[in-house]
Amino acid sequence: MADLTDPVHVIDVRTIAPPQRHSLIFATFDQLDPGTALELVNDHDPVPLYFQFEKTRSGLFRWEYLQSGPALWQVRIGKVARGEAGAVTSECCGSCSCR
Numbered sequence: 265m266a267d268l269t270d271p272v273h274v275i276d277v278r279t280i281a282p283p284q285r286h287s288l289i290f291a292t293f294d295q296l297d298p299g300t301a302l303e304l305v306n307d308h309d310p311v312p313l314y315f316q317f318e319k320t321r322s323g324l325f326r327w328e329y330l331q332s333g334p335a336l337w338q339v340r341i342g343k344v345a346r347g348e349a350g351a352v353t354s355e356c357c358g359s360c361s362c363r
Contacts, residue, residue, distance in 0.1 A: 272296060276305040286313060293317075293325070293341060301342035303330070309337055317341070 273292050277285045292302055304310060309332070317325050326342035 272300040273302040275302060278307050293343060296343040298343050298345040301340050304339045304341060306337045309333060310339055
């Protein structure tokens with residue numbers, strides 16, 4: 265299994281029209297193999313995206329903040345195999361409303 269610290273894709277959503285962002289992120293995530301990850305680059309905390317992942321892909325991802333603003337946010341979203349222990353982890357930056 266690949267290490268989740270080695271991203272497969274980097275998606276800089278700052279360059280993508282807002283209505284297209286989430287669908288691109290989920291389509292990319294869905295194509296990942298378990299054990300791989302994508303890195304998201306954004307200009308704000310993507311915590312609403314985290315909640316959408318929780319709702320639609322609970323138990324299938326890991327969420328790790330790499331950089332927590334104020335101007336740049338980077339999040340690694342790793343794909344895990346179904347049933348893998350500890351599949352969902354939120355390493356919240358502490359400056360958002362997700363707690």
